[in-house]
Amino acid sequence: MSGRSSAGKDRLRGSSSCQVLSREELIEEVRRRIIEWEKRHWAPYPWRVKRSPYYILIAEVLLKRTTRQAVAREFHKFVQRYPDFYSIHNAPIGDIEKALRNLGLYRQRAKQLKELAKAIVEKYNGEVPDTWENLVSLPGIGPYTAGAVLSFGYGKKAPVLDSNVARLLTRLTGKQAKKLDDFLRLLWELVPDEGHDYFNYGLIDLGAVICHYRQPYCDKCPLSDICVYRLRSEGKEEEAKCLEVLYDSLEHRVT
Incomplete structure (x- = not known):
């Protein structure tokens, strides 16, 4: 798993993530990074x-x-x-x-x-x-x-959406939602069939401790180089806009 992680980051280094990744690859990249981060930081409540x-x-x-x-x-x-x-x-x-x-x-x-x-x-x-x-x-x-x-x-695939997760998704995707439920379409697409528990815990924990409401700690975030907020904060508007369009294509109809 660590080998795939390094390979993925190598592909993105020095290039626009929007130009490098397809829609399906972006989904897998987001899933993998969040799950790997959570397995390292999981808290045994x-x-x-x-x-x-x-x-x-x-x-x-x-x-x-x-x-x-x-x-x-x-x-x-x-x-x-x-x-x-x-x-x-x-x-x-x-x-x-x-x-x-x-x-x-x-x-x-x-x-x-x-x-x-x-x-x-x-x-x-x-x-x-x-x-x-x-x-x-x-x-x-x-x-x-x-x-x-x-x-x-129950171990069933489902999105877990609170205010911390919504804030993370707002920064990650550039999507400005009027209410929390607006992110459910995106989450139904992002949540994996396998490992959805680690993925959901990862979103919750990243939103709570890394993508903080006062100030995000982007240098500690596993998603920083595929994040619209981070790219815009670095003045990379063209890349940010391209990635924003790609994230927008991920939305999935809730059934």
């Missing part, structure tokens, strides 16, 4: 190490507006006390609030978990649904959490 649809869905509710480090300290205690949605459904909301108190926003989190438990127990016999349509119909569940449950929990 408990919901990433031991995955299940339930663990992933619980983790995403707990992760809203708090840090991964804070959730990691509380996650095991919570899922040991509430190992499935039946246990949440049957518990008094006050007990759930108490279990979440260390995370903050505990009333809002407990309320959403009770609503999720009610829907999942009554409609799906306590099992987290395994289709995009059914997941996004659940209380408080949007495209990001639906994609996370499918990709990380």
Whole structure:
């Protein structure tokens, strides 16, 4: 894999990436670089190490507006006390609030978990649904959490789109989206059939720590030489525009 990585970078060195890469090669290059980067930087949070649809869905509710480090300290205690949605459904909301108190926003989190438990127990016999349509119909569940449950929990190809990923894609492709969902077409094309979990984790982690909202650390990014934002920041407008057109051709109809 490292040999292909060096060969790919050698092809791009000294030339316009838009002139060197075809549409299909650009897709493969983006996928490979993100997956390789994530395998080197993957963080063993408990919901990433031991995955299940339930663990992933619980983790995403707990992760809203708090840090991964804070959730990691509380996650095991919570899922040991509430190992499935039946246990949440049957518990008094006050007990759930108490279990979440260390995370903050505990009333809002407990309320959403009770609503999720009610829907999942009554409609799906306590099992987290395994289709995009059914997941996004659940209380408080949007495209990001639906994609996370499918990709990380069920091992099914799906895009995982949050604000960090959207920011990375905006800079990478030059696409100015009016809402997050505008990136779903592009992501359905970019997400690979194999290794989609590493790819999605890679997008999330790159967006969070490298393609930072205040200032991107382009010198540390594996995508910097195929990034419209980076090319424009270096005054390479012709190359940036050419690459922007190539990225625009990647969009795929969601089915």
